Amino acid sequence: MTFSKSTKILIVGLGVIGGSYAMALTREGYRVSCITKNPEDIDYALKNGMIERGTSEIDPELIREAELIIFALYPTTFIEWIRENQHLFSPGTLITDVTGVKCEVVEPVQSMLRPDVEFISAHPMAGRERSGVEFADAEVFRGANYIVTPTERNTPEAIEICKELGRVLGFSRISELSPEEHDKMIAFLSQLTHVIAVTLMTSNETPNLEKYTGDSFRDLTRIAKINDAMWSELFLTNKGALLAEMDAFMDEFSEFRRMLEEGDREGMRQKMRESTKRRSLFDKPKN
Amino acid sequence: MTFSKSTKILIVGLGVIGGSYAMALTREGYRVSCITKNPEDIDYALKNGMIERGTSEIDPELIREAELIIFALYPTTFIEWIRENQHLFSPGTLITDVTGVKCEVVEPVQSMLRPDVEFISAHPMAGRERSGVEFADAEVFRGANYIVTPTERNTPEAIEICKELGRVLGFSRISELSPEEHDKMIAFLSQLTHVIAVTLMTSNETPNLEKYTGDSFRDLTRIAKINDAMWSELFLTNKGALLAEMDAFMDEFSEFRRMLEEGDREGMRQKMRESTKRRSLFDKPKN
Helix, strand or coil: CCCCCCCEEEEECCCHHHHHHHHHHHHCCCEEEEECCCHHHHHHHHHCCCCCEEECCCCHHHHHHCCEEEECCCHHHHHHHHHHHHHHCCCCCEEEECCCCCHHHHHHHHHHCCCCCEECCEEEECCCCCCCHHHCCHHHHCCCEEEECCCCCCCHHHHHHHHHHHHHHCCCEEEECCHHHHHHHHHHHHHHHHHHHHHHHHCCCCCCHHHHCCHHHHHHHHHHCCCHHHHHHHHHCCHHHHHHHHHHHHHHHHHHHHHHHCCCHHHHHHHHHHHHHHHHCCCCCCC | CCCCCCCEEEEECCCHHHHHHHHHHHHCCCEEEEECCCHHHHHHHHHCCCCCEEECCCCHHHHHHCCEEEECCCHHHHHHHHHHHHHHCCCCCEEEECCCCCHHHHHHHHHHCCCCCEECCEEEECCCCCCCHHHCCHHHHCCCEEEECCCCCCCHHHHHHHHHHHHHHCCCEEEECCHHHHHHHHHHHHHHHHHHHHHHHHCCCCCCHHHHCCHHHHHHHHHHCCCHHHHHHHHHCCHHHHHHHHHHHHHHHHHHHHHHHCCCHHHHHHHHHHHHHHHHCCCCCCC
16 A cells, blocks of 8 residues: 555544544545444544544444554554454555554554454554543644564565555654564553652552642642553553563662661662663653 | 832742742842852843842851842751851841751751741742753742641741742642651652653663653653752652652552453553542643
C-alpha cells in the first residue's frame, strides 16, 4: 500500500489515544473510520467531526475497505481481536498499534498473522490522566516521542509508512527500537514511575496530610490517578522487565537508606551530585 | 515587641529563601537589613532594592537594632550562630527561622537561648530548584503553606506575630504543628520524595534513555536536581522520621512487587484504585 490522504484508515478502539489519533488524522485531511465497542463513543466522535464513519459492530465491509488499520486496544484484547477477525482483512492491509508493551504483543500477532497482511508496531509515548474518547486531544502528541518497534518480519516500506504516520500525527521525535529494548526502556521510564507513585499514595494514610503538601509531592504523585484495568495489564504483560527495574530501584534505595542510617553524609552528597548531573540530560528540549 | 511597618527586621542568610523573604517584605513596605557571609550577595540585594542595609560581617549594631530576626541558614549553621552571637541581641528581640526540620533545631535553640529573647520557629513550604539569592522570587510563596511550630516555651503574642509574618509574605495557608508532627509530615511529603527522585536517577544509567522520556518521568525527577549540601543536612537532622517513612515505603513497594510476581491482577488494581482515590485529596485547591 501507499500512504496518502486518500488512504482508507480504520481505527479500532476509540479511547483517549484512539480518539486523539482520529482527531489528528481528520484535522490533517485524512479519511478516518472507526470500530469501537461502545455506540455512544461513535456518536460522540461523529458529532465532534473526529471520524467519517463508525460502528460498534465488527463490520466486515469497513474492515475489508481499510488499507491502514490502527489498533488502540489493551494488549490482550488486541491479540484476541486479530485471532478472531483477521480473516476479514483485505490482502495487502497494513496494521499498526499504539500498545505500551511490545514483546508480548508483537511476536504473538506477527506469528499468527496472515502472510498477506503486515503488522508494524509503534508506541506513541503520550497520554492523558483520564481515559475515554471525551478526553481525546490531538495536541497531546506535540513535543512527544513516537517509537517504531520493527522486527525481521517487517518490510522497509511498512517501517517508513509507520514513521510517516507519526509525523502526520505531530510527534516531535520519531525513533526505532527493538521490542526488547522498548520494553526495558518503558519498564524504567514509565512503568516503574507509576508503581512508585501508586506506592507513595498507599504507604501513608495519615489524615490531613494534603493540607501541608507542596508541588514536589504533587508532581511525584500526579500519575497515581491511574486507569487500573489498563496499567495492571501493561505491568503483567511486561512483568520480567518491570520486576528487574523494581529490583534495581530497591537496591539503590536500600543503599541510600544505609548511608543515611550510618550518617554517611559524603556518600549521600555524592549520590545527589550524580542525580543532579544526570537529571540535566532529561530536561525538555527547547522548541 | 509589636509587628508593624516600622519594625526593624534583620534577615541572616541571604540565599534563595532569605532573598525571597527580603523581596516580599520590602515590597510590602517593611524595613529590611541583612547579614550574610558573601559580600557579593549583599551587593546584589542592595542593587536590586531587596534590602535597606546589609553586611557580610557579624555587625553588633545591626543585630542590636533588630527587633525581629529571621534566620535563613542551614540547621547546624543556625544553631552555631545562636551559640556564638546571642549575646549581641537586644532584650525583647523576637527570632524566627525558615528551617526545614524542627525537632533538632527548635529544642537546642530554645534551651540555650537567653530568657529575654524568644524563638518562634516556622517553615515556609516553598522552594526553588536553584539555590542562591539571584533565584529569589517573592511570588514563590503564593499558593504555598507556612507552618508555625510552637512549643510550650512560646508566648501567644510571638505565635501571632509569626503567623502575621506568614500573611505578609503572601502564603495561602498558615497553620500550626508541633515540631514532632512537622518532622513526621515533612519526612513523608518532602524528604522521602527527594530520596525517591535521586534514587530513580542513579538506579539506571543506560545511555540515551533521555531520548525516550515523557512528562511522567520528568515530573517524578524534577527534584532530583538537588542542593546536596542542604538536603544531606536536612536528612541527617531528621534521620529517625525519614528512616521510618523510607521503611514504610519499601514495605509497600515490596508488597506491590509480590503481587506483580504472583500475577495478582486484582491486588494491583485494588492498590491503584486506592491510590487514585487518595490522590484526589491532594489536588491543588482552585484559587
